[in-house]
Amino acid sequence: MTSRSSVTTARASSKARAVARTQTLLKGTNGIGTVRRTVLPGGLRVVTETLPSVRSATFGIWANVGSRDETPTLNGATHYLEHLLFKGTAKRSALDISAAIDAVGGEMNAFTAKEYTCYYARVLDTDLPLAIDIVCDMLTGSLITAEDVDAERGVILEEIAMTEDDPGDCVHDLFAHTMLGDTPLGRPVLGTVDTINALDRGRIARFYKKHYDPTHLVVAAAGNIDHATVVRQVRRAFERAGALSRTDAVPVAPREGSRTLRTAGRVELLNRKTEQAHVVLGVPGLARTDDRRWALGVLSTALGGGMSSRLFQEVREKRGLAYSVYSYTSGFADCGLFGVYAGCRPSQVHDVLKICRDEIDRVASEGLTDEEIGRAIGQLSGSTVLGLEDTGALMNRIGKSELCWGDQMSVDDMLARMAQVTPDDVREVAAEVLGHRPSLSVIGPLKDKQADRLEEAVS
Structure with missing residues (x-):
């Protein structure tokens, strides 16, 4: 007893x-x-x-x-x-x-x-x-x-x-x-x-x-x-529900990894009867924990993140070759992707690709101007704050931060970190990320000769 x-x-x-x-x-x-x-x-x-x-x-x-x-x-x-x-x-x-x-x-x-x-x-x-x-x-x-x-x-x-x-x-x-x-x-x-x-x-x-x-x-x-x-x-x-019975259990740590993504020059073409050719030209990016991600975000915004970006101006405004063209980054625990997307008429896909490739190479070798960087930082800062105007966005921010980083960063700290990005930071990350030979993915009504030329575009 x-x-x-x-x-x-x-x-x-x-x-x-x-x-x-x-x-x-x-x-x-x-x-x-x-x-x-x-x-x-x-x-x-x-x-x-x-x-x-x-x-x-x-x-x-x-x-x-x-x-x-x-x-x-x-x-x-x-x-x-x-x-x-x-x-x-x-x-x-x-x-x-x-x-x-x-x-x-x-x-x-x-x-x-x-x-x-x-x-x-x-x-x-x-x-x-x-x-x-x-x-x-x-x-x-x-x-x-x-x-x-x-x-x-x-x-x-x-x-x-x-x-x-x-x-x-x-x-x-x-x-x-x-x-x-x-x-x-x-x-x-x-x-x-x-x-x-x-x-x-x-x-x-x-x-x-x-x-x-x-x-x-x-x-x-x-x-x-x-x-x-x-x-x-x-x-x-x-x-x-009986789900908290293990009183000595501790939360799992954020994901870690050591994957080094260095894919270069790969081409995948999917032939479909579409009205447009859909193109993504890209290179390995940065892991979401890489401190250079702030500079990469500024770089992506200036290159293809808005109506004043280089790609939008060169592809759409000056030449009218595409309705939608933009760049983006995806960061995972141990690697990342940097891509440029464009949707255009199949007959113009080679012209669009050449412009995108030329701009990527130019930014990789020369960087961006101070004006472009300042404008990109302002755009990122404003969109970050405006994007947190509702409770759903706030919940997403704190939930993802806890799960992926195990920590929280205030909005003011985020804005300060963006503001600290310098032209040299952007030039360094541009040379590192955009300096790789790009890979290419295309979906559209492609003829055999077009396919051969597309593969040449990333050589």
Whole structure:
């Protein structure tokens, strides 16, 4: 028989182990913009940003799993699972989930990327407890039935078909494959028709159990909220599901890697009967943790990030060769991509490519002018601030920062870091990144002679 004193001691010990740890990561002004983090028993992280001046709140849960965590035969499983978590739990049917959010005028959605997945709901601040309960229930209690797997298969196949019908979107998947090959990062997030048809309930359920452990999750909330209240409601929801039983668990660290991407001169052409030729010309970029990413962001903005950028002026304004032309960067844990996209008439694809290649080579060898750099910094700073005007954007920022960097940076610090970029910084990163021989991806109605000339464009 256990004595009363030993029971009391055990309870006290259990309570001590179960204490949540809370930190203030960023101090706002008069409580506005304050970011706090609490690590719950079980390794679940909760980060919030308080904005009392609004009447909305966005609640999200980020999972440290994306398509790069899939084997070749599991390609598409992460995105498939994202769909299935909306199909019902032991407490709610799929209709119950959607009807509850619709009834309060909220919005609910999710997205899957190559390195993470996010589920979120945006509601009035008074309805935040409902959003927390529903999203937490989905993440911890989804049934993932065989019937739902089979029913949703058709939806995902339609989504793949829809993407393939949009060559302006599909060309970016092709570019990722051109640069990264048949690797987890090079495969499409949606998977393929073959891999989706091959996935069954058992394989998806095992994937769910492996990757949706609380140590792999970050809860993020922003808006007119109280941190302690959010933590209490989240903890209650996860404990009710039995998901915080491992009181000694610690959160997984942000992804790391040592992949050096040095693909050069690869060409992939996909012949399709489209009205335009869709082109991406690109080179290896920088990992998202590389401190030079600030200079690369300025470089990308000046080269092809707006109406005053070099590519927009040269390709569209001066010559009228394309409606859409821009540059972009993608940073992963251990590598990155830098690309230039253009959509143009097939007969003009060689002219567009030559202009883009000439501008890339010119910037790689000469850098940018002080005026271009100043304008790009101003554009980046303004778009950064304007992009954080709603609670959804704030939730995305703090959730992704916690998951990918394990830290938070204030908006003022971000603006200061952009302002510190010098012409020499841009010249150095331009020479390093743009100095590589580019690779090329094209989707369009290409003739044999055109294909040969396109391969010559990157030689």
